[in-house]
Amino acid sequence: MNRKIKKIVPAVVTALLVFGSGITLRAQDNLTPNGIADDRQNAFAFTHANIYQADGSFLADATLLIRDGRVVRVGSGEQANSGYFEIDLQGRYIYPGFIDIYTQYGLPQLERETRSGGAENLFSANQALNVNDAIRSNFRASSAFVPDSEERQKFRKLGFSTVLSLRTDGIARGTSALITLGDERANESIIVPDAAAHYSLSKGTSTQSMPSSLMGSFALLRQTYLDAAWFTAQNPRPFTDETLEAWASNQALPQIMEVSNWQQALKADKVGDEFESQFILKVSGDSYKRAGLLKNTEAPLIVPIDFPDAPEVDDVIAANDISLAELKHWELAPFNPRVLSENGVPFAITSSDAQEDFLQQLRTAVKNGLAADKAIAAVTSTPAELLGVESLVGNLQPNSLANFVISSGDLFAEDSLLLENWIRGERHVLASDFDGRGGSYQLLIGDISYELDLSFDASGPDAKLLIDDGETRPVNIELSDDLITLSFVSDASANRSRLNGWPVDNGWRGNGRSASGELISWVLRRNADATDANEVEEPDSITPVLPGPISLPFIAYGRDELPEQQDLLIKGATVWTNEAEGTLVTDVLVRDGKIAELGDELSANGVVEIDGRGKHLTPGIIDEHSHIALFNINETMTNSSMVRMKDVVDSESINIYRNLAGGVTAAQLLHGSANPIGGQSAIIKMRWGLPPEELLIADADEFIKFALGENVKRSRNDESIRYPQTRMGVEQVFVNAFSEAREYEKRWNEYNNLSRSQRRNRTTPRRDLVHETMLEILNSERYVTSHSYVQSEINMLMNVADSFDFNINTFTHILEGYKVADKMALHGAGGSTFADWWGYKWEAFQAIPYNAALMHQAGVVTAINSDDAEMSRRLNQEAAKSVKYGGMNEIDAFKQVTINPAILLHLDDRMGSIREGKDADLVLWSDHPLSIYAVAETTWIEGTPYYDRQQDIEMRKQIASERARIIAAIGNAGEEN
């Protein structure tokens, strides 16, 4: 772990230079005191302590020497400590002071303006900053930091002496400062002014329209990496931009990226890799769901331990709305640190801004199997190493800052208390040192003896008198380090005895007034033989088993183990080949995920044999136009060709499973239609349980979404100001984008043709991901699927394509395709349409359900798509509507959801029909696949049964019993509290 962290933290060098210069770690010389100089060495010797060692062991009966706010040394045994004031810790525990590597301490938070609808905000604020307001890389926490004594107290109480403080605003958030939590002035508190550079995927308070989506955030990150490199390579700079300057210089610092789930974590890490930057990932508490994948990123994590509260499950109607994932997460989230640790993922732990029960949660994590030394490392040495400040904080080496906590016992024992938090040699008392004083006492007042029971809990001390035969009387008690006050009713008169006193060995003694008002003397002496309720419990050393499986995916219908690829022999089904043979009753052999053979009376060894008699076997359904399994759909710039739907695939979407249940095996996940040039498609197979990257179809051709008409004109937003507002402008958007791409290509070609020496005198052209995507289209490296409605615009786009010498691959929706189907056939464009949607917009008013039949008649490759998570699981029925409307023959109708979309996606060489050598993406139907009565019984992808109706019924039972089990656990946990 160390090697890894050091490799990615070049800032170690920078940081040490800063310390070496001594700027930040001496008293502020230039500050004139109001009075006379008061320079002290603050030299202390803490003796007879159990001192925590980096290897997790304790140095027993040891001594810690500190002076001038630094550690002098840690040693064992008795030593002469002249020049040090000795504090005898009597066996108490010393730990290095905690570091919280992710806080907002002392930084003013910005108000977020909520916007909805209205005019687009297309430009950044008019300052010499980034073209996008979400890039705030020039922000420095050190310049905004104001010490906050109230917040500081909260952190100290939890054992923290150092925090990394950042402003959580923007996609690039600038730098954080490393700050100690003593009472110093701001100048001295900041020990590293630029400790790390921060990023996120949320634009924060920026009101600029772009980015409005997760894929837009990723795209902005990529483009800004390129812009900053281009900008800072030039002298003089082409213009002024403080954010690009800062972005470039911040690259030397640790790079911390905040994400909100494991999918974002994986993708953010990949984007970092594209630019040779290894992020430290600030994650949410869900990392255990895919700890192995996170391990592979080699990114260290910053992990919160604000484990979720139990969902409300007693109201059975309300509980209906609680997902299985939420229930499971409640149960497993407290095991997150342990699972990460077991998987070898390096991580620091954050308190989530000094959340009160941080220590309790840390203990829970340890109780759940996180090794104690890992837990301590996660708040001491690991964050220090991540920031390259391990020589300064996070351990107790000579010359480290004298930051440490004193605990009454082992930190992970339930009853041990954090007593003191020393920060740079200054003592901060956290709790009175009463531990060990609870128990059974003898109270002697004159010659009368009572038994008194003293105990402590979170609210303070509690005492009661034990009278004869088990009766008890309450005692009012107040307790501080020096003083004790007791009062109680001790006799039948109901008068009160009132006692004051002071501590002595083995208890307290003092004076007071008896019930009758006489001055009395008293002694409270601990019973020698008392069974000590406050004895420190040894932390449990048994690692508990996980309470439930970490299913794949982590939602309902996830499995404990992924289904396995099978060799299959499906016998006697009516096979819809989509080849020249049409439909035939025969046998189909599947080996290694491919169709191996079709033929009558096949037999094979080592295969799973399936009786298909009376059933129908078809190729898996392919949905050319889907938006399922995506975190976001639309980015809003007129041309957002640089955004990639592959960045936002959500493999945990239940709609993948529901699609499988409808016989769907593959889909093109498209950008939405908010803009003429949308984003790059993700084409997936429904491999339920695999992570996003593994849903993607390897080596599939690349596609992009275009859109025309009312949506891109923002017709439903009267206040929209974004170009284009008419179909006339829509054409110009395309002409302009392709023309610019050609110019861009020319610039680069010219530059690339220069000799090395010529290049020296020339500026490298700026790389632009929008233009590069448009060029891919012109170079037939990317294909267009265009949302379209009326005939004029369909014609227009084909003309634009012709004029730039490429083809529109597919028109999607294409509701008036029937009016220009002959032109489409001539151009070579396919049509992917709705079966019978119409009339919801003006441009859909002449949509007719005969559209598919007419396009087919005119020779257009025609598909029926869903654009809808519900309808996509009934696409076979939608295809059947071409039989009803237009009398298409049944085989051609069914091709519209299988081989035809495969052709449109350039996947027909491996999908869409049942032919030897093709992928075994198959569906076994209970009935004729165009009939409303047909139900998918099994859906295979490459021979793997990702859906099976019998298994589905079993899974429903498992879901019910798993829910019942967790709900019972929630009830039990509630009763224990």
Place this chain on the structure above:
Amino acid sequence: MNTQASSNCMRLVLSFFICYAISLFSISSAIVPLPAADQSGPIAITGAIIHVGNGEVIADGIITFDEGVITAIGSAGDNIDLRNHQVIDLQGQHVYPGFVLPNTTLGLNEVGASRATQDNVEEGDINASVRSAIAYNTDSEIISTHRFNGILTAQVTPQGGLIAGSSSLMKLDGWNWEDAALRSDEGMHLNWPAMKSRRRNPDTFEFETIDNPEYAGAVQVLHSLFQSAQSYTGERLNLNLQAMQPLFNGSAKLYLHADEAKEIISAVRFARSYPIAGVVLVGGREALMVKDLLLAEDIPIIYEAVHNLPDMAWHDVDEPYKMPFLLTEAGLKIGLSGGNTGMIQRQRNLPFLAGTAAAYGLDQETALMLITKNNAEILGIDDRIGTLEVGKDATLFVSSGDALDMRSSQILGAYIQGRDIDLFGTQQQLYERFRDKYSNQVE
């Protein structure tokens, strides 16, 4: 083919046998179909598989009707008098009662995204006096697409607010709304306020559910309104209160629109706290969770969410598909509507909602009842439509195959009160225009 066939029955038969090869209608211009003339003489349909709508099927059936009313129904052996009838021999084709589409804005809305064409929501929370019938546009292009799938009667329903107004049952053929009305102002629509509201957290981008802060106030408004209405004397005119009087004398139904279990409980308890005889639950997505209340109160449901996704990821994948079966099995009376799809242009798929119910648990004739007999009973119009029985309206259609399955549904002809309606609308005309264009190009 029967030689007595009139031009009306010619249309019916030709459109079946010749299907789309030869068009009798290419001369039509692109305006909505001509409303049909009154039935001119008795008609007999023979050789039919008659789906009565009450669960019965008559193989080789005969149905006769005259002056818009069914005069006889039976099988070939029943000696039904066919003298003077135009006889149409279907040779094994199917006859169905016209499907009934409840809770629709058909005729009120035209183009979803065009505000000028929206006449479904009036401003304000309380619009008891508002009547949908008078805004029903017989010339809506959407109507013919419904008829084409066998939907011949619709409950045209206002939306929005707490009290949306009165619905009316409309025949899907007529010159104007008065002409088309089958039963006017038959019910009042109450949208039960949502207990929860969902909003997107601007920081996490995730949806959160919060208690609707306006819920209690809205319920109070409703109580206050119903208390005033029940005690209304007319001494001082109040159009809203006056419009609610039919609720209390049994001449109008109260349609409670609610989907969530707790909202259903509260809505039903609300309705039962006033002397209102006819109460119907519309929506009812979570009705199964409170089935005992609905059974005890004898409240039928217009269920809408068949072609929906399950509410939660952990719910059965086919939950919405089998919900009609589960509700029926629970002993509840349910009808189906497609209103939940949110797009009136999709409601022509009503028969396929019933088909889905049949694919997931119900037998086909019971599934058919959900959009015929049950819908008619729930809407209180079963004296006229919903089943093919003597004395009821001759509102029926002929299909060459199973009308609940898109694979086989081919509607060949339809009658509304005995009038032979024209099934060909603009969509069919556009089809023929371009089919001919491309046929000519190919040849």
